[in-house]
Amino acid sequence: MVSPLISPKSLKLPGAHVVVTGGSSGIGKCIAIECYKQGAFITLIARDENKLLQTKKEIEKYSVNDKQVVLCISVDVSKDYEQVENVLKQAQEKLGPVDMLVNCAGTSVTGKFEDIEVNSFERLMAVNYLGSVYPSRAVIATMKERRMGRIVFVSSQAGQLGLFGYTAYSPTKFALRGLAEALQMEVKPYNVYVTVAYPPDTDTPGFAEESKTKVNCPSIFEISVFKS
Numbered sequence: 001m002v003s004p005l006i007s008p009k010s011l012k013l014p015g016a017h018v019v020v021t022g023g024s025s026g027i028g029k030c031i032a033i034e035c036y037k038q039g040a041f042i043t044l045i046a047r048d049e050n051k052l053l054q055t056k057k058e059i060e061k062y063s064v065n066d067k068q069v070v071l072c073i074s075v076d077v078s079k080d081y082e083q084v085e086n087v088l089k090q091a092q093e094k095l096g097p098v099d100m101l102v103n104c105a106g107t108s109v110t111g112k113f114e115d116i117e118v119n120s121f122e123r124l125m126a127v128n129y130l131g132s133v134y135p136s137r138a139v140i141a142t143m144k145e146r147r148m149g150r151i152v153f154v155s156s157q158a159g160q161l162g163l164f165g166y167t168a169y170s171p172t173k174f175a176l177r178g179l180a181e182a183l184q185m186e187v188k189p190y191n192v193y194v195t196v197a198y199p200p201d202t203d204t205p206g207f208a209e210e211s212k213t214k215v216n217c218p219s220i221f222e223i224s225v226f227k228s
């Protein structure tokens with residue numbers, strides 16, 4: 001699932017500050033739990049405050065010491081760069097500089113190219129691509145100064161090859177790969193490492209939501225059946 005662009009140095013998670021965008025659900029929530037279990041301090045970023053607080057409670061059950069903190073930030077990662085920069089500044093004032101940023105916030109719509117609303121193409125590019133650019137841009141200078149840090153982009157198998165019905169989604173996930181490869185070249189001399197994850201279909205609330213749009217595109221079902 002994970003494709004490191006250049007052999008990464010291992011990051012010590014006990015006491016590290018890990019920020020997970022999209023950390024209130026699905027894959028992001030699982031990543032946050034795994035990091036917390038290994039002693040990390042966690043900042044969860046998503047929009048829905050109730051979901052964030054519910055997830056915080058869930059994660060806190062796995063505490064390994066009484067100093068660990070789970071911080072929740074409600075913000076849309078795709079709308080306003082300055083807002084994203086501000087909230088990440090606040091998170092760093094509370095929990096220290098970000099050691100690892102996991103860009104997991106994302107969404108999907110399926111359908112035939114001509115049937116997908118134009119604003120869906122715009123929304124997916126904003127959330128899946130710019131929603132990873134903004135948090136990364138907000139933490140990269142400090143990572144370079146400290147000469148340490150990890151940035152993870154959660155792409156998709158649909159970011160490795162185009163799939164029937166994914167004309168709005170696949171390009172946003174291909175874009176993350178281009179971003180990651182170019183960024184890695186810039187930050188490697190500063191001991192900052194970039195990783196791209198390419199998950200396959202994963203049973204999450206987001207996947208359930210995406211599957212509802214597949215009824216308009218039966219060929220995707222046929223391909224899914226073929227795959228499983």
Ligand SMILES: NC(=O)c1ccc[n+]([C@@H]2O[C@H](COP(=O)([O-])OP(=O)(O)OC[C@H]3O[C@@H](n4cnc5c(N)ncnc54)[C@H](OP(=O)(O)O)[C@@H]3O)[C@@H](O)[C@H]2O)c1
Binds near residue numbers: 021105127205
């Ligand atoms: N599940 C799969 O099969 C699969 C496969 C390959 C790749 N992926 C990728 O993995 C990532 C996570 O997917 P998932 O299935 O775990 O999704 P999910 O269960 O829907 O979780 C998505 C998370 O992102 C947050 N989010 C969405 N839009 C946001 C925005 N504009 N600003 C801030 N937070 C936002 C959501 O919270 P709020 O709605 O409260 O903001 C939620 O915490 C996505 O990037 C997805 O493309 C998933």
